[in-house]
Amino acid sequence: MSTHRTLRGKAAVVGVAETEYYKWGRSPDQEFKLAIEAVLGACASAGINPTDVDGFSSYSNDRSDASRLSAALGCKQLSFAAMQWGGGGGGGSGALANAAAAIATGQAECVVVFRALAQGQFGRFGQGPRSRIVSGTAAHTLPYGLMSAAHMFAMKVNRFMHDHGVAQEALRAISLASYAHAQHNPRAVMHGRPLDEATYDASRWIVEPFHLFDCCQENDGAAAMVLVSAERAKDFDHDPCYVLAAVSGSQHRAGAPVHNTPEYASSGFTTVAPRLYDMAQLGPGDVDVLQSYENFTGGVLMSIVEHGFCTAEEANEFCTIENLSASGGKLPLNTSGGNLAECYMHGLGLNIEAVRQIWGDSTCQVPDAQVAMVCSGPMVTPVSSSIFGSEATL
Amino acid sequence: MSMTPYLRPGLAKPAPSRDGLDAPFWEGLQQEKLLLQRCNGCNRWQWGPEWVCHRCHSFDLRYEETTAEGIIYSHERIWHPVHPALAEQGPYVVVLVELAHADDVRIVGNLIGDPHQPLIIGAAVHAVFEHHRDEDPAHTLLQWAMS
Numbered sequence: 001m002s003t004h005r006t007l008r009g010k011a012a013v014v015g016v017a018e019t020e021y022y023k024w025g026r027s028p029d030q031e032f033k034l035a036i037e038a039v040l041g042a043c044a045s046a047g048i049n050p051t052d053v054d055g056f057s058s059y060s061n062d063r064s065d066a067s068r069l070s071a072a073l074g075c076k077q078l079s080f081a082a083m084q085w086g087g088g089g090g091g092g093s094g095a096l097a098n099a100a101a102a103i104a105t106g107q108a109e110c111v112v113v114f115r116a117l118a119q120g121q122f123g124r125f126g127q128g129p130r131s132r133i134v135s136g137t138a139a140h141t142l143p144y145g146l147m148s149a150a151h152m153f154a155m156k157v158n159r160f161m162h163d164h165g166v167a168q169e170a171l172r173a174i175s176l177a178s179y180a181h182a183q184h185n186p187r188a189v190m191h192g193r194p195l196d197e198a199t200y201d202a203s204r205w206i207v208e209p210f211h212l213f214d215c216c217q218e219n220d221g222a223a224a225m226v227l228v229s230a231e232r233a234k235d236f237d238h239d240p241c242y243v244l245a246a247v248s249g250s251q252h253r254a255g256a257p258v259h260n261t262p263e264y265a266s267s268g269f270t271t272v273a274p275r276l277y278d279m280a281q282l283g284p285g286d287v288d289v290l291q292s293y294e295n296f297t298g299g300v301l302m303s304i305v306e307h308g309f310c311t312a313e314e315a316n317e318f319c320t321i322e323n324l325s326a327s328g329g330k331l332p333l334n335t336s337g338g339n340l341a342e343c344y345m346h347g348l349g350l351n352i353e354a355v356r357q358i359w360g361d362s363t364c365q366v367p368d369a370q371v372a373m374v375c376s377g378p379m380v381t382p383v384s385s386s387i388f389g390s391e392a393t394l
Numbered sequence: 395m396s397m398t399p400y401l402r403p404g405l406a407k408p409a410p411s412r413d414g415l416d417a418p419f420w421e422g423l424q425q426e427k428l429l430l431q432r433c434n435g436c437n438r439w440q441w442g443p444e445w446v447c448h449r450c451h452s453f454d455l456r457y458e459e460t461t462a463e464g465i466i467y468s469h470e471r472i473w474h475p476v477h478p479a480l481a482e483q484g485p486y487v488v489v490l491v492e493l494a495h496a497d498d499v500r501i502v503g504n505l506i507g508d509p510h511q512p513l514i515i516g517a518a519v520h521a522v523f524e525h526h527r528d529e530d531p532a533h534t535l536l537q538w539a540m541s
Contacts, residue, residue, distance in 0.1 A: 128476040128477040131406050135409045135410060135412065136411045140502055143535055144504050145405060145472060145488060145504070146488045146502055151470065151472060151476075155488070158468050160513065206473060207473060258500070258501065259490050259497055264467070276503050
């Protein structure tokens with residue numbers, strides 16, 4: 001990649017916020033109101049007037065339309081409105097990349113990346129569709145009872161674990177890390193609900209190899225982050241948290257229908273991760289803390305491998321609660337509690353937690369964290385990843 | 395050979411897509427034939443169906459019968475019901491079958507038999523046609539049994 005075509009250090013996050021996080025159906029507010037609350041909170045965190053926001057970037061067909069948000073907030077103008085294609089949380093870092101690109105290329109000055117999702121209001125992701133007749137691609141899976149995200153992805157994870165001899169304990173460690181970190185995070189829906197090995201082992205299967213605690217929550221809430229140019233970022237209260245890299249994509253024919261993608265047992269990052277590190281001019285050894293999207297723990301396992309933190313054959317040895325802990329672990333993982341135990345805000349909470357680590361504001365702060373990475377939405381297409389860094393990393 | 399439905403009734407029933415892309419597949423199953431896409435340009439198989447061959451970009455694709463045998467590429471035993479029709483089902487098995495006679499394309503179905511049976515990647519399986527002739531729309535599901 002030629003160095004003049006890069007997002008490295010061009011934009012910075014200057015404000016982040018989330019609404020109160022709720023179990024699905026418990027939010028007193030409608031989804032669009034939650035979106036507004038998060039945007040206003042992020043602007044307050046940055047210390048900017050919300051009417052100065054001139055861009056919105058989201059993903060997964062977020063229902064909170066950018067023009068409606070801009071009008072509702074009385075923004076002076078709308079300069080940029082982008083929706084990252086693809087479902088699931090694969091666009092979490094992709095929406096960030098789009099926002100940073102808009103700023104770097106002079107399309108917009110102040111862009112909010114956000115995700116609002118009220119599963120109580122609009123339907124639970126963990127339930128299958130209720131249609132009487134189905135056609136198209138879904139007709140080849142739904143009638144066989146393959147009908148939820150867990151079903152789509154367990155098939156990939158089973159093959160990966162088989163191919164590389166990965167044990168259930170590796171998935172368990174990933175789950176335990178999220179729950180352990182959530183116990184320090186008052187925002188976490190699972191705060192006050194610790195998890196131990198015996199409870200994990202005794203928990204019911206959702207679909208093998210996923211126990212209940214391998215699966216993300218279903219929640220209501222919204223999250224937002226404010227980005228400006230690197231030049232402007234120095235004028236804000238927070239120390240700038242720079243976007244060192246943000247890329248999205250997927251490998252050859254990742255979207256091949258009915259489970260026919262050639263590289264099947266994969267989180268989908270095999271082409272994304274090299275481009276990420278190339279843009280950041282960093283490698284996995286430089287990452288101080290990782291936020292890796294847990295739709296299901298198996299996705300985290302494959303994301304860790306495909307981003308080069310260990311090989312698939314080393315996964316059993318690498319994925320231990322000690323190694324993944326914020327207190328002294330080799331690779332502190334999901335330090336807010338993540339999608340499993342903080343909130344499933346479609347993964348944008350992971351990007352916010354990465355920023356907090358750079359700011360030194362995490363409830364499970366990794367000492368002297370300079371480089372924080374996010375892997376967004378494994379196993380969907382496109383997926384995306386991002387790396388944030390402090391001033392010292394530029 | 396026909397069989398008792400593997401899953402309890404009430405799940406969505408498959409119908410050919412309105413654009414006609416997969417109609418021969420569903421019609422073939424009703425006649426106990428597995429018809430998949432094959433390219434007249436490069437003679438290779440592809441699945442799921444598409445308007446163009448992903449290898450040679452020919453639009454000239456046909457449906458051709460292939461041997462309804464394969465191996466288990468991956469599998470999953472599902473426990474938690476995500477649909478009311480499955481509330482009393484108990485565990486059931488979905489397999490992803492690789493079809494050696496059709497360039498290793500993959501297809502999804504249930505593995506009939508004991509839902510607690512060992513699930514073995516690489517095990518040989520053969521098709522069993524599960525007819526739903528009296529339903530609206532009439533359709534046939536493609537299921538799999540250990541060979």
